Amino acid sequence: MRAQFVLSEIWIGLRRNLTMTVAVITTVAISLALFGAGMLINQQVSAMRGYWDERISITIYLCTESSPSKHCIENGPATDEDRNSLQADLKAMPEVASVEYVDQAAAWEDFQNRFSNRQALVEATQEGDIPDNFRVQLADPSKYERVQQSVQDRPGVDMVSNDKDVLDRFFELFDGLKWAALIVAVVQLAAAALLIGNTIRLSAYSRRRETGIMRLVGASNFYIQLPFLLEGAICGLIGGVIASGFIVATRFFLLDKIQDWFYSGVELSTGALLSVIGMSVILGVLLCTIASFLTLRRYLRV
Amino acid sequence: MIQFENVTKVYPTQKRPALNGVSVDVDKGEFVFLVGPSGSGKSTFLRLILKEEKPTKGRVHVAGKDLARLSNWKVPHLRRRIGCVFQDFRLLPNKNVFENVAFALEVIGKPRRFIRKVVPEVVELVGLEGKGDRMPDELSGGEQQRVAIARAFVNRPQILLADEPTGNIDPATSIGIMKVLDRINRTGTTVVMATHDAAIVDSMRKRVIELEDGEVIRDQSRGVYGQAY
Numbered sequence: 001m002r003a004q005f006v007l008s009e010i011w012i013g014l015r016r017n018l019t020m021t022v023a024v025i026t027t028v029a030i031s032l033a034l035f036g037a038g039m040l041i042n043q044q045v046s047a048m049r050g051y052w053d054e055r056i057s058i059t060i061y062l063c064t065e066s067s068p069s070k071h072c073i074e075n076g077p078a079t080d081e082d083r084n085s086l087q088a089d090l091k092a093m094p095e096v097a098s099v100e101y102v103d104q105a106a107a108w109e110d111f112q113n114r115f116s117n118r119q120a121l122v123e124a125t126q127e128g129d130i131p132d133n134f135r136v137q138l139a140d141p142s143k144y145e146r147v148q149q150s151v152q153d154r155p156g157v158d159m160v161s162n163d164k165d166v167l168d169r170f171f172e173l174f175d176g177l178k179w180a181a182l183i184v185a186v187v188q189l190a191a192a193a194l195l196i197g198n199t200i201r202l203s204a205y206s207r208r209r210e211t212g213i214m215r216l217v218g219a220s221n222f223y224i225q226l227p228f229l230l231e232g233a234i235c236g237l238i239g240g241v242i243a244s245g246f247i248v249a250t251r252f253f254l255l256d257k258i259q260d261w262f263y264s265g266v267e268l269s270t271g272a273l274l275s276v277i278g279m280s281v282i283l284g285v286l287l288c289t290i291a292s293f294l295t296l297r298r299y300l301r302v
Numbered sequence: 303m304i305q306f307e308n309v310t311k312v313y314p315t316q317k318r319p320a321l322n323g324v325s326v327d328v329d330k331g332e333f334v335f336l337v338g339p340s341g342s343g344k345s346t347f348l349r350l351i352l353k354e355e356k357p358t359k360g361r362v363h364v365a366g367k368d369l370a371r372l373s374n375w376k377v378p379h380l381r382r383r384i385g386c387v388f389q390d391f392r393l394l395p396n397k398n399v400f401e402n403v404a405f406a407l408e409v410i411g412k413p414r415r416f417i418r419k420v421v422p423e424v425v426e427l428v429g430l431e432g433k434g435d436r437m438p439d440e441l442s443g444g445e446q447q448r449v450a451i452a453r454a455f456v457n458r459p460q461i462l463l464a465d466e467p468t469g470n471i472d473p474a475t476s477i478g479i480m481k482v483l484d485r486i487n488r489t490g491t492t493v494v495m496a497t498h499d500a501a502i503v504d505s506m507r508k509r510v511i512e513l514e515d516g517e518v519i520r521d522q523s524r525g526v527y528g529q530a531y
Contacts, residue, residue, distance in 0.1 A: 209392070218457075223410075
């Protein structure tokens with residue numbers, strides 16, 4: 001009911017410690033932005049993982065005349081018989097969804113298409129350099145190892161390459177990015193909590209006369225602490241709002257870039273973005289309020 | 303109204319007790335002087351009434367409540383029934399007279415209409431009519447103490463505690479302050495006043511409790527300050 005009174009107390013408190021308030025808001029904003037970015041990267045990467053897991057295929061390259069590997073040199077190039085039995089066996093495997101044979105001409109064409117923007121590479125290669133191969137689509141991508149092992153040592157098989165190995169390397173990079181962001185965020189959040197503690201302590205000290213009188217005339221603890229708690233909460237809220245801006249920027253600049261690299265049509269939904277923003281803001285407000293509360297318990301004896 | 307039963311208070315950092323086996327009974331509507339040299343335990347006595355301190359031994363009852371059984375979150379409600387006045391006034395320098403008095407009601411959540419009604423009444427009761435808009439630094443010491451009394455009394459407490467209220471005020475002005483306290487006492491409020499001021503104690507002829515080294519050495523109705531000082 002005395003909202004006006006409480007609000008004016010908060011305003012006075014925030015203005016009196018303006019430099020500290022700015023420091024707190026900045027720290028909170030940075031830490032929440034990093035936290036949010038970490039969460040977004042996490043969601044994006046797991047979405048892309050899911051996307052690629054469904055589409056991942058194994059490519060089994062067959063031996064040709066020019067294959068340099070030891071296995072191929074010992075057994076010679078793949079014969080029609082090798083190829084047919086391999087195809088039949090692959091089709092019989094329950095883990096395999098479909099098998100497609102790509103002959104050297106088709107492989108060469110595919111190669112030209114993929115690297116059309118690197119003319120030098122295309123020119124340095126000729127038909128026959130890309131061995132004929134089987135594209136194997138898996139029913140369950142997690143079972144790729146079993147398929148890989150069963151065909152690895154067959155005559156005529158040069159090597160088995162899995163898209164997953166390549167993608168995993170990139171995903172590891174993003175995981176690293178995510179953890180770096182989250183770790184810095186945690187450190188920053190800890191710093192923010194300490195800063196808030198200090199700000200509230202200053203605030204409590206500069207208002208000790210008022211709080212002393214409030215205590216004396218029998219104001220309830222809640223009423224005495226409320227302006228300080230709200231002061232912390234407002235710092236957290238403003239920091240959170242600023243951080244939301246950074247989070248939105250992360251979504252539209254960084255994540256869209258990542259998607260371009262991966263040609264994956266997995267865009268994070270607005271809902272996911274909003275939930276990350278919501279979590280960051282709530283985290284900021286909670287952290288600041290709790291830090292204020294703990295500080296008050298030490299410095300504002302009621 | 304206030305009962306001390308064999309109360310001993312030892313502060314953690316001190317060996318000598320601040321109060322030692324004090325038993326005192328103050329009835330409703332009484333006016334009591336608490337006298338004694340510095341360090342005799344007067345302030346401790348007052349702080350125990352407010353439950354700012356807990357007794358090491360013994361019991362304190364205030365307004366029918368055993369303070370040892372009063373949970374911490376109920377302490378504010380106890381304090382709403384006790385007004386407090388200090389030697390250093392403790393006014394808020396950035397608020398005028400009305401606002402200083404109103405502050406005491408605002409922070410316990412009284413409605414604005416009620417505050418607008420009672421604050422001018424109390425300001426008038428302490429003899430500051432027409433000065434409600436003044437800031438504390440525009441007032442004399444005596445007037446500032448009247449503001450502090452108005453603030454202590456505005457919530458109509460059952461008990462008024464005054465810790466050396468005339469300590470910073472010249473003798474002539476002190477008489478005015480005592481008249482205000484006497485007026486408040488006549489409304490039925492119990493007043494406990496700790497003081498060094500022999501002239502005031504002698505002129506009022508009220509009950510005198512004398513403390514020395516934490517013990518009650520004299521409890522006399524219609525008493526004087528005593529020869530020793």
